[in-house]
Amino acid sequence: MEAVNTYRAGPDEHGHFGIYGGRYVAETLMPLILEVERAYRAACADPAFAAEFDYYLKHYVGRPSPLYFAERLTERLGGAKIYFKRDELNHTGAHKINNTLGQILLARRMGKKRIIAETGAGQHGVATATVCALFGIRCEVYMGATDIERQSPNVFRMKLLGAEVRPVRSGSGTLKDAMNDAVRDWVANVEDTYYLIGTVAGPHPYPVMVRDFQSVIGNEVREQIVEAEGRLPDSLIACIGGGSNALGLFHPFLDDRGVRMIGVEAAGHGIETGEHCASLTAGDPGVLHGNRTYLLQDADGQINEGHSLAAGLDYPGVGPEHAWLRDTGRVEYVSVTDSEALEAFELCSRAEGIIPALEPAHALAYVARIAGDLPRDHLMVMNMCGRGDKDVFTVAGHLGVEL
Amino acid sequence: MSTGSRIGRRFEALKREGRGGLVTFVTAGDPDRRTSMEVFRGLPAAGADVIELGIPFSDPMADGPAIQAASQRALKAGHTLAATLAMVAEFRRDDADTPVILMGYYNPIYVYGVERFVSDAATAGVDALIVVDLPPEECDELLGPAAAVGIDLIFLVAPTTKDDRLPVVLAKAGGFVYYVSITGITGTASAVVTDVAAAVERIRRHTQIPVAVGFGIKTPEQAAEMAGAADAAVVGSAVVAKVAENVDETGAALPGLVEAVLSFVGELADGVRGAGAKGAAQ
Numbered sequence: 283m284e285a286v287n288t289y290r291a292g293p294d295e296h297g298h299f300g301i302y303g304g305r306y307v308a309e310t311l312m313p314l315i316l317e318v319e320r321a322y323r324a325a326c327a328d329p330a331f332a333a334e335f336d337y338y339l340k341h342y343v344g345r346p347s348p349l350y351f352a353e354r355l356t357e358r359l360g361g362a363k364i365y366f367k368r369d370e371l372n373h374t375g376a377h378k379i380n381n382t383l384g385q386i387l388l389a390r391r392m393g394k395k396r397i398i399a400e401t402g403a404g405q406h407g408v409a410t411a412t413v414c415a416l417f418g419i420r421c422e423v424y425m426g427a428t429d430i431e432r433q434s435p436n437v438f439r440m441k442l443l444g445a446e447v448r449p450v451r452s453g454s455g456t457l458k459d460a461m462n463d464a465v466r467d468w469v470a471n472v473e474d475t476y477y478l479i480g481t482v483a484g485p486h487p488y489p490v491m492v493r494d495f496q497s498v499i500g501n502e503v504r505e506q507i508v509e510a511e512g513r514l515p516d517s518l519i520a521c522i523g524g525g526s527n528a529l530g531l532f533h534p535f536l537d538d539r540g541v542r543m544i545g546v547e548a549a550g551h552g553i554e555t556g557e558h559c560a561s562l563t564a565g566d567p568g569v570l571h572g573n574r575t576y577l578l579q580d581a582d583g584q585i586n587e588g589h590s591l592a593a594g595l596d597y598p599g600v601g602p603e604h605a606w607l608r609d610t611g612r613v614e615y616v617s618v619t620d621s622e623a624l625e626a627f628e629l630c631s632r633a634e635g636i637i638p639a640l641e642p643a644h645a646l647a648y649v650a651r652i653a654g655d656l657p658r659d660h661l662m663v664m665n666m667c668g669r670g671d672k673d674v675f676t677v678a679g680h681l682g683v684e685l
Numbered sequence: 686m687s688t689g690s691r692i693g694r695r696f697e698a699l700k701r702e703g704r705g706g707l708v709t710f711v712t713a714g715d716p717d718r719r720t721s722m723e724v725f726r727g728l729p730a731a732g733a734d735v736i737e738l739g740i741p742f743s744d745p746m747a748d749g750p751a752i753q754a755a756s757q758r759a760l761k762a763g764h765t766l767a768a769t770l771a772m773v774a775e776f777r778r779d780d781a782d783t784p785v786i787l788m789g790y791y792n793p794i795y796v797y798g799v800e801r802f803v804s805d806a807a808t809a810g811v812d813a814l815i816v817v818d819l820p821p822e823e824c825d826e827l828l829g830p831a832a833a834v835g836i837d838l839i840f841l842v843a844p845t846t847k848d849d850r851l852p853v854v855l856a857k858a859g860g861f862v863y864y865v866s867i868t869g870i871t872g873t874a875s876a877v878v879t880d881v882a883a884a885v886e887r888i889r890r891h892t893q894i895p896v897a898v899g900f901g902i903k904t905p906e907q908a909a910e911m912a913g914a915a916d917a918a919v920v921g922s923a924v925v926a927k928v929a930e931n932v933d934e935t936g937a938a939l940p941g942l943v944e945a946v947l948s949f950v951g952e953l954a955d956g957v958r959g960a961g962a963k964g965a966a967q
Contacts, residue, residue, distance in 0.1 A: 296822060306791060306818045308747040310843035310868055313850060452753055458744060465746045470869035472845055569791045569818065570744060582765045583796030584743040 289536035289612050292603065297486020297573075300609060302602035305485040306569045310469045315572075318476075319487040321392045326494075331387065338383050339498060342416065343373045345380075347499075349506035349663070354633045362656035364649060365515070366666040367503055367531065370639065376668035377499060377527045378409035378480060384495030385478045386413040394476035396420045400464040402429055402457035402523075403593030404436025405668065406480030411445035421445040424464045426456040433593060436672060454587055457597050461571055481524025482601030485572030489601050496530025503663055504534055511661055517542040520665040521645040522615065523559065523595035525604045527667035532613060542614070545604060546648045548590035549617035559588035561600045562608050562615040575602040591620040591676065592640035594668070622647040624680055627670065639668030640676065691784040691812045692837065692860045695734055696895045696916060705912025707732060707957045708897050709950055710788065710921030712739035712755035713772055714764025715928055720938040721759070722772055724928075724946050729783045731947040732954020735897075735917065737815065740769055740789025747817045749872035751922040754929060758936040766793045766802075770809045777810035786839060786860070788815040791827075800830050807834035813860040815839045821857050828857055841865050842888055844880075851891045861895040862888055864915065866902075872922025875901035882914040905956025912957045920953055 292299045305315055325331040339345040348371065352364045369377040382399075389397060397414050399421070401407030407423040414421035423440055427449045430437050440447050453459035468477045482489045482496070500518075507515050518535060520528035522545040535541045550558035558564065561576040568577040570585060578586040578598040590596045607613040618626075623640055626647035631637045638646060645664050653662060670677075678685050699706045709728055714721050728736050741759040745752060773785055787806065794802050794816065806814070813836060819827060821840060828838050837859030845868060846854060855862065864884060866876035876898075885896050898911045899919030912918040927949045931942035 304823050305820065306823055307820065308817050308843075308865075309820055309841040309854065310747070310845050310865060312820050312822070313843075313845045313847065452750065453744065453757075462744055462746045466749075466870045469747065470873070472868050566796070569795055571746070572818075574795075577792075579792070579796065581796070582767075583793035584741075584760060585792075 286610065289607070289610070290533065292606065293486060293490055297490070299603045299606035301567070302574050302605040303486055303489060304574055305572060306574065307485050307572050308469065310472070311465070314468070314472055315485050321388060322487050322491050325388055325391060331391070334387055335384055339380070343379050343383065344371065345498065346502045346506070347371050349503060349510065351510070352634055355630065358633055359650060359653040361658065362517070362653040362660040362662040363658065364653060365507065365661070365663045366636070367499060367663055369499060369527065369665060369667045370642070370669035374409050374412050375671065376405050376409065376639065377496060377530065378406050379412065380498055380530065381480065381492050381495045381526060382406070382409040382413045382478060385491070386417055386419065389419070389476035389478065390417060392476065395474040396422070396471065397476050397478050398422050398424065398464050398467050399478045399480060400424045400457065400460040401480065402426070402460070402596055403672070404429070404433040404440065405594055405672070407445070407447070408436055408439050408443070410478050410480070411440040411443035414445060415443045422448055422467070424448050424450050424460040424467070426450045426460050428455045429457065429593065456587065458585060481526045482529050482603060483524045483571060483573060483575065483599055489573065489603055492526050493529045493533055493603060496526050497533050499527065499530040499665065500532060500534035503531065507661065507663065513661070514538055514541055515661040515663045516540070517544065517660065517662045519544045519546065519645050519649055519662065520667065521546045521595060521641045522562070522600060522604065523548070523597050523641065524599070525601040527665050529601060529603060531663070531665045536612060543612070544648065545613055545615045546645045547615060547617040548592055548595035548644055549619040550589040550591070552619055553617060557589040558617065559590045559595050559597060560617040561598060562604060563617045567605070570599055573602045575599050575605040576608070591623060591680070592644060594639070594641040595644065616648055618644045618647040624677065626650055627677060636666065637670035638666055639670045640673045642667050691782065692735070695784050696861065699734060699916065705915060705957055706734035706897070706917035707908060707912065707954050708735040708737060708899070708917050708919040709733040709924050709953070710737040710739060710919060711924055711928070711946070712741055712752065712759055713769040714741055714759030714762060715755040715925070716758040716932045716936050716938050717762040718764060718768055718772070720942055722775060723943045725772060725776055726779065727943060727947045728950060729780055731950040732958070733783070733950055735784045735786065737786045737788045737919065737921070738769065738773065740766060740787055740793055742790040742793060745790060747870055749870040749922060751872045751925045751929065755925045758932065761936055766797050770805050773809040773811050784812045785810060786813045786815060787811050789817065791816050791819045794827070799827055803830045803834050803836055807836055811836060813837035813839050815841070815863060817841065821854050824857060839863055844868050844884065848887065851888065855892045858892065858894060861897050861916065862892060863919065864888060864896055864898045865900045866898050866911070867900050869900065871900055873901060875903065875907060878910045878914050881911060885915045905952045908953045909956040909959060918957065924950060
């Protein structure tokens, strides 16, 4: 374990969190990455940028999102006092828009005329298409051909919003391949195009930039929990795919030693089956998509496909800051299987009248696993980072119900 | 004498001949190790002056469809980085002079273990490495160990690499400079020769080492033109496409694959040599 005075100082000037992060990109992209970094630094130093971001978060996204005391679930589990951070109430139904809004404002400052993005389940694609429609900027979204089939409602939503959806057939036709193709597009269209990455991964400065935009979640929780309870929470729990909602919740609390933090990865069919997306639990360090981080890979360094019922967790990597937080021991990383997540999905729907997305259903499953053993004065905040409308077909399929 | 100097000797010889060189790229293990070895072994006689052997990777972000498909064929046939190194060792039993460069992405090397990799690569007879996603900013952990065993790191320079950045890249460059002639991925658009000549001129103001031009060079004519504008032309996707034309729907080699690839390399070599002769006559 690394002894550090603060967990909030990273990354260093080259984008490294310990050995993780960095800028592992081809030379053609290097100057662009450096340009994005300069532009982001300038934006951070400009109060007008923050003011614009805050304005749209409030009036367009609908922030702050409530911090809700889940009373019936708390009673049911019989232990810790459980709060939900209701980021599923944001416009477009997930936390993704916090980031796409921040980045589109940056792209506009940079004078970019065209936005490209990758998407797996389609949530980031929809959030990107939404802000592109808001500002009248051309939008093209790369999406694996396999994902296009299983997420057709989101494909249609993106098209309604005026975006072009580009099917990716290369490789395995999933999220990692969509990311590869988005990078290829960027390399070929360096002058006018901005690549809007959807999670806290990729080359520096993306992991730090996305974390900063998502930190609105944790910053709000700090104020809200103090208002509700007069003190900071005892634990924070969030699901981890790339890790943006979790880092957005955790980061403002990293130096509050009394706050325990737990990131919940997707164990899919079970870690032992090899069919999962738990890169921090069962992966190894490697380099992919511009950063060093934990990856699902074989002994030859070839990237494996992940599996999760939750398409938003289905990525073989994870943000580099999480990799560092794992090694330092500041954050615990655990995993939950498809079937545990499905149980939590049903539990939450019935106990609280909230149909969660399958992604936060993973976090909820872990809440259900530990809450009962904790004292009643333990304050636990779980990030309800997305709503479950998009998942009803998947869940129906697994419950054997025909719609 | 360090093995890395094979590249220097080869470019000096090309200079004496008064022509640009031909650098050919093939993916190791494509479509299977035996066939790939036959192609590799035949390249010098077919006219390749320098050989780039691609390390297959599941996620080749800087490459176009042709080279990605080649990686997938090789991986499907069970190829590994250890097998790639073994191919170089086998090649070196018959050929002590042709420079061999391994080209690929960092992850397989990192996972193999950097120290162990450069040591095994040097023993096998590798002269240099091109690691596409390892820019100068991130290369130190590989550069030191590679230098210690006499292996050069070759860096890419792109049209987006402006003058203020060139010294950053070239300070660490060994072997030759690989000029990526287009903003794009391998095997797609082709560059205009006058733009390339201007870029090569720009690079030469910052370095003494040779400059090879690649990306989008598909025909003997283009190879001749680009080799004439620099010190060498790199042809990759077009060579790999010849492999693709000679496999069945499962990706297995058809009879005649080796001959088809080598005969295409022969045409490229004739092109480059013709241009050199013309250049010398002028």
